[in-house]
Amino acid sequence: xxxxDKPKPKKEKVPRQHMREQDPMExxxxxxxxxxxxxxxxAVREANRCIQCKKPxxxxxxxxxxxxxxxxxxxxxxxxxxxxxxxKETNCLPAVCGRVCPQEDQCEGPCVLxxxxxxxxxxxxxxxxxxxxxxxxAVAVPELPPKTGYRVAVVGCGPGGMTVAGDLVMMGxxxxxxxxxxxxxxxxxxxIPEFRLPKAVLYAEVDYLQKLGVKVETNxxxxxxxxxxxxxxxxxxxxxxxxVGAGAPMFMNIPGENLNGVFSANEYLTxxxxxxxxQFPEYDTPMIRARNAVVIGGGNTAMxxxxxxxxxxxxxxxxxxxxxxxxxxxxxxxxxxxxEEGIEFKFLTAPLRIxxxxxxxxxxxxxxxxxxxxxxxxxxxxxxxxxxxEFEMEVDLVVVAIGxxxxxxxxxxxxxxxxxxxxxxVGDPETGATSKKxxxxxxxxxxxxxxxxxxxxxxxxxxxxxHEYLQTVKK
Amino acid sequence: MFEIVxxxxxxxxxxxxxxxxxxxxxxxQAGQFVIVRLQEKGERIPLTIVDSDAKKGTIVLAVQExxxxxxxxxxxxxxxxxxxxxxxxxRPTPIKNxxxxxxxxxxxGTAEAYPIAKAMKExxxxxxxxxGARTKDLVIMEKEMKAVSSKxxxxxxxxxxGLHGFVTDALQQxxxEGLHINVVVAIGxxxxxxAVCNVTKPHSIKTLVSxxxxxxxxxxxxxxxxxxxxxxTKFACVDGPEFDGHKVDFDELTKRVSAYMxxxxxxxxxxxxxxx
Numbered sequence: 001x002x003x004x005d006k007p008k009p010k011k012e013k014v015p016r017q018h019m020r021e022q023d024p025m026e027x028x029x030x031x032x033x034x035x036x037x038x039x040x041x042x043a044v045r046e047a048n049r050c051i052q053c054k055k056p057x058x059x060x061x062x063x064x065x066x067x068x069x070x071x072x073x074x075x076x077x078x079x080x081x082x083x084x085x086x087x088k089e090t091n092c093l094p095a096v097c098g099r100v101c102p103q104e105d106q107c108e109g110p111c112v113l114x115x116x117x118x119x120x121x122x123x124x125x126x127x128x129x130x131x132x133x134x135x136x137x138a139v140a141v142p143e144l145p146p147k148t149g150y151r152v153a154v155v156g157c158g159p160g161g162m163t164v165a166g167d168l169v170m171m172g173x174x175x176x177x178x179x180x181x182x183x184x185x186x187x188x189x190x191x192i193p194e195f196r197l198p199k200a201v202l203y204a205e206v207d208y209l210q211k212l213g214v215k216v217e218t219n220x221x222x223x224x225x226x227x228x229x230x231x232x233x234x235x236x237x238x239x240x241x242x243x244v245g246a247g248a249p250m251f252m253n254i255p256g257e258n259l260n261g262v263f264s265a266n267e268y269l270t271x272x273x274x275x276x277x278x279q280f281p282e283y284d285t286p287m288i289r290a291r292n293a294v295v296i297g298g299g300n301t302a303m304x305x306x307x308x309x310x311x312x313x314x315x316x317x318x319x320x321x322x323x324x325x326x327x328x329x330x331x332x333x334x335x336x337x338x339x340e341e342g343i344e345f346k347f348l349t350a351p352l353r354i355x356x357x358x359x360x361x362x363x364x365x366x367x368x369x370x371x372x373x374x375x376x377x378x379x380x381x382x383x384x385x386x387x388x389x390e391f392e393m394e395v396d397l398v399v400v401a402i403g404x405x406x407x408x409x410x411x412x413x414x415x416x417x418x419x420x421x422x423x424x425x426v427g428d429p430e431t432g433a434t435s436k437k438x439x440x441x442x443x444x445x446x447x448x449x450x451x452x453x454x455x456x457x458x459x460x461x462x463x464x465x466x467h468e469y470l471q472t473v474k475k
Numbered sequence: 476m477f478e479i480v481x482x483x484x485x486x487x488x489x490x491x492x493x494x495x496x497x498x499x500x501x502x503x504q505a506g507q508f509v510i511v512r513l514q515e516k517g518e519r520i521p522l523t524i525v526d527s528d529a530k531k532g533t534i535v536l537a538v539q540e541x542x543x544x545x546x547x548x549x550x551x552x553x554x555x556x557x558x559x560x561x562x563x564x565x566r567p568t569p570i571k572n573x574x575x576x577x578x579x580x581x582x583x584g585t586a587e588a589y590p591i592a593k594a595m596k597e598x599x600x601x602x603x604x605x606x607g608a609r610t611k612d613l614v615i616m617e618k619e620m621k622a623v624s625s626k627x628x629x630x631x632x633x634x635x636x637g638l639h640g641f642v643t644d645a646l647q648q649x650x651x652e653g654l655h656i657n658v659v660v661a662i663g664x665x666x667x668x669x670a671v672c673n674v675t676k677p678h679s680i681k682t683l684v685s686x687x688x689x690x691x692x693x694x695x696x697x698x699x700x701x702x703x704x705x706x707x708t709k710f711a712c713v714d715g716p717e718f719d720g721h722k723v724d725f726d727e728l729t730k731r732v733s734a735y736m737x738x739x740x741x742x743x744x745x746x747x748x749x750x751x
Binding site for chain 1: 498499502512516517518519543544558559560561562563564691692694695696697698699701702703708713727730731734735738739741742745
């Protein structure tokens, strides 16, 4: 047979490699990581699934512009440290993103392989490369350009603030991040539990930023300690980036919401994550351990909360959501993990009031059944109450996880900063430029509650805009 | 880290600390507070700023031992450092010339009432102070209060010093004497503030109370400190800590501040055992 006639060797189809996970019935009793990461062998096998598209569809899906085929190729060559460094050319928080990004909506969504089968596990690979570099002690600082002499203040050390800081410092600017809490990380430290993002992993990435030269000042509340004008004036900063998040919790305004045993998700998670109240009394901050915990809401925060309640010993940890499973805004992986861990779901259910025992503690919650009606402005079918379907649930912990509002601390002391009718800062969607000269803003305080990666994306765009702006500032 | 530069005992179990915190010292106004976390495993607790010295870059806090953290705080001495101090937090006291201001402090609340008395005095008011304590040995800040007041009344629960009774009895005396009061500020335990409001309400005397709600971040992020004022939910950390006392739901507040009583007791006991 001539070579021409030889049948093409059929490439064996390798399925998407699953990341090892802790057993659900074990992990719902501890705060160790759920996902255990790829081995090098699994990572290489998964990386080889990538067909290295000439015009990759994944890259435009990544708000922080990672050279996805580039780093995956390096993994196939077993150049794991180089792969991590490739990612860090544009993203200084790869171990975080590899864990918490909704990849199905970002890079993996448009992956060509996803059209007929499953997309490349880009997030898992990103996590693998970042973890490998860190665990090998191979984290190194790249060569930085000469100092420009410009100073930028970043308000809030969450994902948006850290991204802008990393990018600006790599352009040669001097950056100081002011953080209100006593630890850096913002929502990554107070909001996301240890079992999804270990603090040690987060702090290693903060440490990397500091090695790049970013200064982080904790216990620094802008709006109180310094105003924005003082940062630009007496403190000598040339530009300010505001990335304070959407920090104010929303409540439902139903009777009984101020009873003992009712929390905002922010409070419940902050106690557990930032203050480590799940380790009370070793740590001083206390936390209620419930038998029947309910969490109202269906987003990632609701999932983090309900899974925390389960880990703290709740017999029943239940999500109460007014629409159906199909409309849950949480990442699919989080929903699946929650289901595996024995989290219960009451769909098409809305709370009406919370009922008290004789001591002012939560005893029960009265709810009503809903049905889905016509689509609303969000495109999702609107839940409509079913008359006469009221019922009572026995509960001893209620956590409200229905979203957040803008925190007005900065705006109260910065009158010339334009805000919209919901109290968010008006920022140019491409640059983050605000109504105030030299002041940029991004992340949830501009868009309202969104995701870590979208905040990072806005930080990335703003870093460029701030860099351009600084060129116009006379020294 | 925030260094303690001076310390003295105001009374048994109540310590006065002067702490290096220059950025807070410059900004701080009467009625504002800080959040303190003593050490890595510590909780965040709110403490009213008693005084400050912008030149020295220091603030003053008064701490009464009531649980684990406040007990641990008593063991901090001059030269020791506190891990975290954040502030200044909360809205300042609305200082203006009201006329005659009666400033009431109960227990360690007297130390917290002092900066308000001082600022009200500087705002042109005639200050009459009432200091309440369980017993003579626990009467604090008498000298400081006298320095900013035209009259200081003292009440003790056991009658060992001053009037035998509560701060409300002292307040009632002032009213019975026909004193025209324009504003009352009361800081102390919840039952005391509630009782003061019950006295002033029939006379329609504007009464400010400073609420000692449970807080974590104290920047409006968590909502632990929510309190019902005039039927609406407010956050003591950013909307307060001072509110119109006639509109505060004290019964709800009483329940909310005792939410962790059992756990707090346990933590305190464990700490005391650890000292043995």
